[in-house]
Amino acid sequence: MSGVKRKEAPLKASKDVKKQKVTEHKSSRLEKAAAADEDDFDSFSGENNGGVAVTNDQANGKGNANGEDPKKFKLETSSAEAHAKQRALAKERKAAKPNADVIQRSKKIWERLRRKSHVPKEERKQLVEELFTIINGRVRDFVFKHDSVRVIQCALKYANQEQRRMIVDELQADIRPLVESRYGKFLVAKMVVEGDQAIRDIIIPQFYGHVKRLANHPEASWIVDDIYRQVASTQQKACMLREWYGPEFALFQKKPDAKTAAPDAGADLAKILQESPEKRKPILQHLFQLINSLVQKKMTGFTMLHDAMLQYFLVLTPGSEEHNEVLELLKSDIDKEAENGGGDMLRNLAFTKSGSRLVCLAIAYGSAKDRKIILKCYKDTVELMAYDQYAKLVLIAGLDVPDDTKMSGRAILHEVLGQNIEDVEQRLDRMEQIIASTNARLPVLYPLAGMAKWLVNDQDMASLAEIHEIRNTTSKKAPEVRRKDLLEYLSAPLLELVSQRASNLVQSSFGCQCISETLLETQSDAKADAKKAVADLAAGDPTEDGHVAKNSAAGRMLKTLVLGGSFDPATKTTKLAEPRLGFAEVLYPIIKDHLVQWACSDSSFVVVALLESEDMDQKLRKDVKAVLAKGKKKIEAAAKPDAAKKTKGNAGARILLEKMA
Incomplete structure (x- = not known):
């Protein structure tokens, strides 16, 4: 019977040390009546106390109290009439x-x-x-x-x-x-x-002084957090977040016009503690208590919580007890016995700006075991994370910090590139979409191009620099060794993509960058096929519409590949790939018949690269000069400025004339 705790377990009971949960038994109305005192229910008695005596015929089911046959009993009103009366009564109540x-x-x-x-x-x-x-x-x-x-x-x-x-x-x-x-x-x-903003400035200050209570409220928490994340101004966010630091920060904001009380007040906890170091202990205790409360309640999806957790973590001393306590807190909801293994907090953190940075720092500061546990939580969300502007950095940290590249490469690159997809066309479609995405291409191309400006924006570059600084003290493997290990996971899939979809990739500037980096950095037996596929794009007359020679990004790509490496701004020289690429030997036979047209086209610098490349045979260079010499007049015409058309002439053609002299 529910609600009754067993006194003694059977002899063959399992050795479960957990205390059995006892639920409160909710009695029905009938059970309540049965449990009441008899004096309260005199009418139920068969004695001479107001009750109704039961005759023998009634006991035998042959009649009711009046001696009538129960089969002839009939209600005075029908069900429809009763419902109509109920509706009318409800209507009267509403009208009142x-x-x-x-x-x-x-x-x-x-x-x-x-x-x-x-x-x-x-x-x-x-x-x-x-x-x-x-x-x-x-x-x-x-x-x-x-x-x-x-x-x-x-x-x-x-x-x-x-x-x-x-x-x-x-x-x-x-x-x-x-x-x-x-x-x-x-x-x-x-x-x-x-x-409009004026209305928001009326509504948001109404939360001041009550943020802690609202953050724990089952109805108000999500709407307040959405307002904080989406519509609140920077100053309003700071006012709301400061209340997490203690009651004193909430008291002065309780008035609706508090938004003008401290216009310069910020939520940078490090700055607050620097100005008032004596408040460090009470502020950190109050903040951690509130953070831990929400974490234990599984309310880990709030942006305000993520901001508070980051502010708390940034002011802690690495290696301290509090610092390690936060790292343990991040892993606290991971449960191997749970259906999805737990880890909802880590997944929620990855998709916000502050949360993403916190997870990256946790990966950087954590041990090898911690990194493995954290990355395992993202097993089923890697693709989704790659397309997110914040979560992608967690994947980069997962590639750029752990020494176990076999684990990180399989956990991240294998999933992002869809190597578990058996259908070749679907797999290639997946990789094409990734290269076309501003966010998703970063985890894939980062091991190839590193922190190149065309790939990594300034904000992400600052985040990665912070991770690298920590990595120097927590990781043992050299960055270049780690990068080469990761290229083993990337080489075969990317070369397959270039071989099969080069004509699609060349349509965009990032696709051209992907081709360049793939051919220069990867190593695989499939590289020859990829080079041939890219060189075949240059076939035909470069003066025709739609030809790759009219595509400036494709022209830069072919020039880089012919030179055999990428340009190094520091030394102002070309850093040749190792082993040598040898792309010029593949490209030249394809464009030889139209070499003069190439020299006069928008991509004339591809021909200049044929004469300048160190990654090219001298005999082949002489052959290029001989072919160009036959079309020297056309090249001279292309190099001359045209006043009528207001053109300065082809710069690449002028350089070729100088090299041919």
Whole structure:
């Protein structure tokens, strides 16, 4: 029986040391009546105390108390009539409530307005005007009921800014109760989304001084965090986040106009502790307590929590007890016995700016075992992370820090490139999409190109530099050795992509960069096929429309491949690939018949590279000069400026004339 704890376990019971959970037994009405004192239920007795005596015929089922046959018993009213009476009674109760008529009329207007495609513009305008005549001054009467609050949401949707401001002004004192309401929170969301910045500046300060309570509230937490993440200004975010540092930071902000109380107040915890070092211990204790509370409640998806966790982690001394405690906290929700292995907190952290940085720091500071555990949490989300502007950095840290490149390469590169996809076309489509994505290409091309400016933006470069600085003290493997190990996972898939889809990749500048880096950095038996596929793109007359010679990105790609390496800005020389690429020997036979046209085209520097490349046989260079000499007049014509067409002439053709002299 539920609710009763077994006193003694059977002899063959399993050795489970967990205490059996005892649930409170909820009695039915009948059980409550049975448990009550008999004096309260005298009418149930068969004695001469007001009860009804049961005859023998009744006991035998032959009649009721009046001696009538029970089969002839019939209800005075039908089921339909009873339901009609119930509906009428409910209608009377609704009509007796305050503002029943206006609420009913407003709901009819809402029913009409919500069918947007069926309502002409003029009619909608009239309905909105009528709706505002009804709700003006009565907004508070509508917003705390699940049905009528929709009317206000509809009014916000079709209202102008002045009308929206009217609604917000009426509800200004009720913002906090609304976000805590099961239905009212959606109205607050509507106000900040549909409203302008002036309306947001009215709503957001209503949370000041109450952020800690709202962050723990089951209804208000997600809407407050969404407002924090999406619409709050930098200063408003700082005011909200500062309340995590202790009660004193919340007290001065409790007034609605607190946004002007401390205009320069920031949420940089390191700066706050630097100014007030005596407050370090109470602030850190309060902050960790709030963080741990939300983590234990599994409420780990909030951006505000991620920002707070990062601020806490950044002020800790590496290797200290508190520092290690945070690393353990990040792994605390990982459970091997759970259905998905746990790790929801680490997955949530990866997709926010602060959370991503925190995970990267955890990977950098963690032990080899910690890194393995963390990366394992992302097993099923690697592809999704690659396309995210923040989560991609977690993948880079997972490639750039661990010494176990076999583990990181298989966990990240194998998944990103879709090597588990058996269908070749689907796998190549997947890789094409990755190269075309601004975010997803970074984990794939980073081992090849490193921190090249065309690949890594300034913000990501700063994050990676921070990780590299920590890596110098926590990792043993040399960066170049790690990079070569990772190239083993990339070589075969990328060379296959270039061989099969070179014509597609060359259509974009990043696709051209991918081809260049793949041919220069990877090593595999399939490299010869990839070089041939790229060289074949140059076949034909370069003066025709659609030819790769008219594509500036493709021209730069072919020039780089002919030179046999990428240009090094530091030394202003070409850094040749090892082993040598030898692309010129593959390209020249294909473009030889149109070499003069190439010398006069937009991609004339490809021909210049044939004469300058150190990665080229001298005999082949002489052959190039001989072919160019036969078309010298055409090259001279292309090099001359044309005043009529306002052109300066072909710069590559002029350089070729100098080298031919």
